[in-house]
Amino acid sequence: MTAMATVLKTTNLVMTSPLPLLVQPAQPGLSLHEVFAEIKALVDEQLYLRGGLVLRDFAVDNIAAFQAFAAAFGSPLLSYEFGSTPRSNVLDGVYTSTEYPPHQAIPLHNEQAYTLEWPMKIWFYCAQAAVQGGETPIADSRKIYQKIHAAIRERFTRHGLMYVRNYGNGLDVPWSQVFNTTDRANVTHYCQNHGIICEWKDDGELRTRQVCQAVAQHPITCDWVWFNQAHLFHISNLAADVRETLLELLDEEDLPRQVYYGDGSAIEDSVLAEIRAVLDEETVIFPWQTGDVMMLDNMLTAHARTPFTGPRKVVVAMAEPYARDNRERFIMDNKIFSR
Missing domain, CATH: 3.60.130.10 (Clavaminate synthase-like)
Structure with a gap:
């Protein structure tokens, strides 16, 4: 049995879809920091296949811990340049999710797909789940x-x-x-x-x-x-x-x-x-739980937001800037060769 298998357990979060992969600690109380090596190995293995993972039931004390987790993947967290929606900076490289009124839905989209440059990785942290609604639906951009x-x-x-x-x-x-x-x-x-x-x-x-x-x-x-x-x-x-x-x-x-x-x-x-x-046909939806972290490949998976009631706090971090003109350099920097 691998070290990964001893500390992590995985399953489909939504029974009808392989997206996203649900990752949980095999024993309670583990923090993302404590099992980061195992999580990173799982991300390297599964993110390109699945398009997204949800990390649930890990100890995430605060937004600073989330920031450190996202940054630990090795790429500097990005500032929100040439944005299309209102956001507020929370910590360096961490922003509020789009600040539209709670009664409004935000359609599926890939972050900054309206530009020639975009982040390849995006993380969401649910610091407080809404009383009702407020999900972050996702969809497979390949499908x-x-x-x-x-x-x-x-x-x-x-x-x-x-x-x-x-x-x-x-x-x-x-x-x-x-x-x-x-x-x-x-x-x-x-x-x-x-x-x-x-x-x-x-x-x-x-x-x-x-x-x-x-x-x-x-x-x-x-x-x-x-x-x-x-x-x-x-x-x-x-x-x-x-x-x-x-x-x-x-x-x-x-x-x-x-x-x-x-x-x-x-x-x-x-x-x-x-x-x-x-887009509606391919939408996958699941409720947030406070403390959840979701990691998506921004090209492979689109995301959205449903209306909600009550307080809700979901923050976002992004990394790995990419542009069409630097495909070869991106591959070499990531030491991965396309299949």
Whole structure:
């Protein structure tokens, strides 16, 4: 019997899905720190196969212990740059989950799939489970890619996606928060270095455009994944009354966020409806327990949030920045060769 088997036990958390793998201590009272070597060995073996693991019933005293656990995997924890949602910094490299009102659901998405650079690893720590709801549903991005209708997948792949964002004006996150600076020159420099077209408008606010991938190939497993946020950025994601009000008040180019095919043409509502139906089919949902830690491969597994009541505190850490242009370097840095 291996050392791993003596201190850890594993099973499917959801009976109908291999995602996520549930990992628990074989004896009570063990902390993540005490069995980190065994957990890391299990992650190395299972994360690329499963896409995600939930660590439950381990002693996690506080957010600082979670921070140390995530950092122990060896990559510096990332700051939240060019974010699309409001978050607050809790500790260095640890942020609140998206600070949308509790009654709102957040659709499935891969973190920062609306950019050309994203984190490969993401951890969640449930410091306080909600009284009701507040789950973090997940889904296999490989299965989503396979289930999307071939004609839709081909068009998205061929054209890519153009994300258009208008910041501030009380309608979306201010650009100073998104770029972590109040200096326009710093913003312009960041955009130039990251393939983002930026336009300073007459009212002092900012508009950006960026053409990004709709699908992506995992650098280690070589699996193709559905990797975009078209269904989330598109105005059809908003409630009908909110959508109508915005279109009465604003020209389309001034909407807080919108997405088009990469050539600038409109994405059909019917296409997005088909995509959302596939996402719904692949959603895996389970209740949080206070103290749970979930680790996901951000390319292989998408995540979401359900509405909730009562206090809820889930924090997030991210690591291993990746861009399509550095696939070979990423593989060598991780000393793993794709199969």
